[in-house]
Amino acid sequence: MWRGRDVISARDFSRKELEELFEVAKYMEKYAKSRVNFLKGKILATAFFEPSTRTRISFEVAMKKLGGDVVGFWGPEGTSVEKGETLADAVRMLDAYSDIIVVRHKYEGAAKLAAEVAESPVINGGDGGFNHPTQAMLDVYTIWREFGTVDGLRVGLVGDLRHARTINSLLEIFTNFNVEISLVSPDFLRPRTETIDYIHSRGVKYSFHTSLEEVIHTLDVLYVVRIQKERFIDPLEYERVKGSYRVTQETLKNAKKNLILMHPLPRVDEIDYRVDYTPHARYFKQAALGVPLRMALIYLIIS
C-alpha cells in the first residue's frame, strides 16, 4: 500500500495504512540504536528551501540507520534557487541523484509540485501553512505507543490552531480514529473553516473552547502549539490571553493522572520549563519517536 507513494497530505492515508505504518515503526524502534543494511546504496535527498533542524536531522538519522545515505541542501542560501532556478528544476536535479526526496518549503503546494516532476517518491517535510503530514503521523504514533490505541481518547489542542502548520495535518489524521477533540484557542485563532468542514464530514466529535481550564480535567492528551504576538492587532489583548494558554504546573493540577502533554517543538515559552519534570511531559519522547516513524515511512516507500 505504501510502496512508491508520495506523502503530500495527511488526508491521503487510511486507518489501515496508518496502522501498518505504526506497526513497522514499532519494529524499527529496536533498530533505532544500530545501523541495518535495508537501504544500502539508496540516497535520500533533503530539499529544505526553508530551514527546519528537527525535521531535517530526524530524516537524516532515519535514512542512515536504515543503511542509506543523505545529500541535499537546507536554506535557500547557496543553492541554485538563488540564481533563479525554479523549484521544479531544483527537484529534477535531486531526482537524478537520489531515490527519495523530502521537500520543505514555505509555499503551499510545493511538495505536490515536486511530486509531479520527480520520478522518485516525494515526502512533504512541511509546506505552506497547513501541511506537515509526517509530523502528524509521528504525533499520532506517539499517542498509539503511549495508550496502545488512539480510539476512545479525548484530545485537547491549545494555542494558535489557525496558523500552526501541524494542527491541520493532525486534525486530518485524527479523522481515522474515534477521538473527541477539544479545540482551545481565542475565537479568531480557531482552525480554518475548510479543516473544520473536513473533520465534520468525517464524523469526528469536536468542540470549541476559549479556556483551557474548563477542559483540562477531561483530557487524555494535551497538544500545545505557540501563539505568536504578531497575530494580535491589540497588544493588550495578547497580554490578556497569552497567560491562559501557557501550560504550567498550575495548569496541570486538575489534569488526569495519565494525561500526556505533547508539543511539536521547538517551543518558546508556551510550556513552562518546570513542566518538563512532571510525569505528563512527553514532547521529548515524541521528538525521539520521529526517527523510528520516519524509518518506517522511508522503508515502506522505497525498500
Next chain:
Amino acid sequence: MWRGRDVISARDFSRKELEELFEVAKYMEKYAKSRVNFLKGKILATAFFEPSTRTRISFEVAMKKLGGDVVGFWGPEGTSVEKGETLADAVRMLDAYSDIIVVRHKYEGAAKLAAEVAESPVINGGDGGFNHPTQAMLDVYTIWREFGTVDGLRVGLVGDLRHARTINSLLEIFTNFNVEISLVSPDFLRPRTETIDYIHSRGVKYSFHTSLEEVIHTLDVLYVVRIQKERFIDPLEYERVKGSYRVTQETLKNAKKNLILMHPLPRVDEIDYRVDYTPHARYFKQAALGVPLRMALIYLIIS
C-alpha cells in the same frame, strides 16, 4: 594515466585519457543506483568557497556510491576563511583530513593554487570565469553516450559564450575530437580571443553566427547558456536580442530529428519549459550523467 592526477584545466587531458574516462563512466552507470566498496575508508573534501548545489551534490553522491565518505563546507560563511585564513591554509587543512579535494572558487587559479599546496589530488569544481573541466567532461560524455561517438558531429553553442564558465572548458575539450562548431552569440559575447586562438591552433572547425535560426537545421547538438541582462549597456539592445537566443518549440521546428538540446543548468528562462517535453531535451539526462562521470573520475584518480 589518471592515478594521482589533479584536474585543473580541460586542456590537460588527451583524447585517449578522455576515452578511458568515458569507458569507466559507462561501466559506473550500472553502479549508480547501488553502493560499492571500491573507495571504502576514503574521504572526499568539498571546498566550495562559492556555492554550487548541483556540482557539490553530484560529487557527494558519486563518492558515496563508491563507498567513500564526504566532508567539507560550502559558501564562505561559517568557515575559517572568514577569520582571515588564506586559501592555501584552508586547503592544507582539508588535505590533512581527506584523500581528494574538490575546489570551487570565484577566482581564477584557485584550484591550481590548491593543487600546489595539497598532497592529495585536487579537482577543479569550477573556478574563475573560464574553467569548469568536470562539467565539460560530463557534457562531452553525454554526447558520446547519445551518439556513440563525438567525431563528425556539428555542435552549436548559443548564448553568452564569453562569460559562461563552462563554454571555455567545453571548447577546450572539443579540440580532442573531430567536431564542427557553430558559435552563436551577439558579437561582443563571442568566446574570448585566447580560447578561439587555442581551438584554432588545434585545428577545430568553427564559425561565428549571430542568428540561431540560420544554423539550427545543421546541428546535431545545441548547447545553450544564459545571456545576462547586465552584460548589455543598452537595455533596449538586450530586449531586442534575447528573444533570438531563447529556445522554444518554434526554434526547434527546423531542427534535425535527432538533435539533442543541452544546458549546464541551472537555467532561468533561456529554454522554454514546453521544450522539456520534446524528444530533443537532454539537459536533465546530462545532469544525471554527472554522477557516473564523477564516479569514474574519482575512481581513476584515487583507487
Next chain:
Amino acid sequence: MWRGRDVISARDFSRKELEELFEVAKYMEKYAKSRVNFLKGKILATAFFEPSTRTRISFEVAMKKLGGDVVGFWGPEGTSVEKGETLADAVRMLDAYSDIIVVRHKYEGAAKLAAEVAESPVINGGDGGFNHPTQAMLDVYTIWREFGTVDGLRVGLVGDLRHARTINSLLEIFTNFNVEISLVSPDFLRPRTETIDYIHSRGVKYSFHTSLEEVIHTLDVLYVVRIQKERFIDPLEYERVKGSYRVTQETLKNAKKNLILMHPLPRVDEIDYRVDYTPHARYFKQAALGVPLRMALIYLIIS
C-alpha cells in the same frame, strides 16, 4: 576511566587518563587512512552554534573513520535556535537522535549546560573565552608524539595569551606534566589571574616575558596565537609590539635545532609563510593529529 564521560574542561582529566588517551590515539593513527567498524550504527551530532570548520570537520572525519555517522548543524542560521528555542531544548533534540554530542558556542558554560540536559556524553568543541579542551589535548598529544614525552620540556606560549581560548585549556593540561612555561606577551595580554593561580597551585614552573627574542634559544616548543589589533587602545602601541611577536625565519635563527613550532590555526599573519618550509613548522601536522586524537576520544567514551 573514559566511558560515558563528558569532556567539558581540560581540568577534569588526570595524567593517567591523558596518557591512556594518547596511547589509544597513537593506535588510531594506523586506522586514520581507512574505515573501521568500531562504532557502526552510532551517531555523532555536531551542535555548532558558532562556526569552526577545522574542529567540526576533524570530528566528522574521526567519527566516519570509526564507522559511525554524523548529523547536525553549524552556525545559528537556519536552525530552530533562530525561532527562539533554548540551547537546552536544541541539545535535547540532538540527544534524542545521537550517541554523542559536540557543542561549540560563544558563551561560557554552554557545553556544561548541554551536558546537564543530555543523556548522551557531551564534548566541548570550544565555548566561551577559555575552554577548548580537545584542542589542548591534541596540542599536548602532538608534543608527546614528537618528543616521546612531555616531561622536561621548555614550552613558550606567545601572542594574546588572555583572549585565546586554547591557551587557557592548554595551560590547564600542562599542569599534569613536568614542563617549564615561558609566557610571552605584552603585560596586559597575560593569561587571566584565575588561570595563573591554577597552574601556580598545581606546581607548574612558569615565567613572564615581553620579548620572544630573550627566550627563543631556551625553548623546545613554541606555541603561537594571534594578537588582535582591536585589543589595543593605542594603535601605535599595536604597531610597535606586533612585529616582536610575529614569527619569521629571523625569529628562529637562535632557536634550538629541534624546536617545534605550533599554532592552533587558522593563522592570519602571525607566522610568516616562509617558516612553513623550515624543519621547525609542525602546525599542519598538529592539525592532522586532530583526527586520531578525536577518534581515540570518541572511541574511549562511547565504544
